[in-house]
Amino acid sequence: MSQDSLQAFLHVGINHYLVLSGILFSIGVLGVLTRKNAIVILMSIELMLNAVNLDFVAFSRYGNNIDGQAMVFFVMTIAAAEASVGLAIAVAVFKRFKEVNISKFENLKG
């Protein structure tokens, strides 16, 4: 690899942020798929939402468009609401079964 192409590979542009965000999103998907603990699954969902936020901000910077940052604001709010409701459900399940295994969620009623 020549000097110039190495510099082009290492010099940070929008592609670097997109790749990083893709990796983070995939790690979140991996957590949702493999873990059984409901709280860790919620954390993995937060990870995925944050990867999307990184994408939004990167496009906002390199596309010279501040709308992406406004969108991040909304994603953050919705993520906080989702975390609070999800954790409340986890607490309700824990009260009943004394554990938060995701397999206990299969017979939720009303």
Add this chain to the structure above:
Amino acid sequence: MAFLTSEDILFHFFAAAIVVSALLVVFVSNPIYSALFLALTMSILSIFFFMLHAPFVAVAQLTVYAGAVMVLFIMVVMLFDLKREHEEVVKFSPVMIAKVTSAALLCGFLIGVGWLGVNATQVNAATVLAPQVEAKDLDKSHGIPVMGPVNPDEDLTAAEEANFVDSKDQVKKEAALEKVEIKLPPDEFGSTASLSKKLFSKYVFAFEAVSLLLLVAIVGSVALAKSKGGTHHVSR
């Protein structure tokens, strides 16, 4: 130009750190360690937001995510007695191999799209050089180009417009610069003032709708927490 700027070095260092910390969130078996590594991930992400000239988003990330949401998670984890739970994180069953493979395929797909599918000049050309963007838009937005199909008349009122008269000189400079070529936005891009202008003009309905959503979430979580574990019909 130097071979690598300081921003490049910082990016690669923190990118490695955030990937390791995100992997540890998923693969550490104790949930409290997962929560702490998630807090680390959020903090590093806010550094990326600073590097992308989004200071308001970065500070919001620190306070809302690394502060409030993580406290919520850690409180709930401490509420439970999860000592008994010995979860085998990695075990080699066919189902587990399929799950890991599908996640790896998704990762490869996203990396391929991110690296090859998006060209920085295309992103710039789609927005910076869009036909909607004219000197008129630049004039009203404090030198920050207003993008997308925005009707300039509904963005700012005439009274607000009068405030920007003093920045005429800067606007002329910007308009001259616009024709030259694709450029990264100026340093004041992403300031709290420009973001809040957008938030309270174009997105004001979404802003109010989100406040209603937060109210619903509060009521819902209180109602769920009040129940005595009565979400099931199965008897113990």
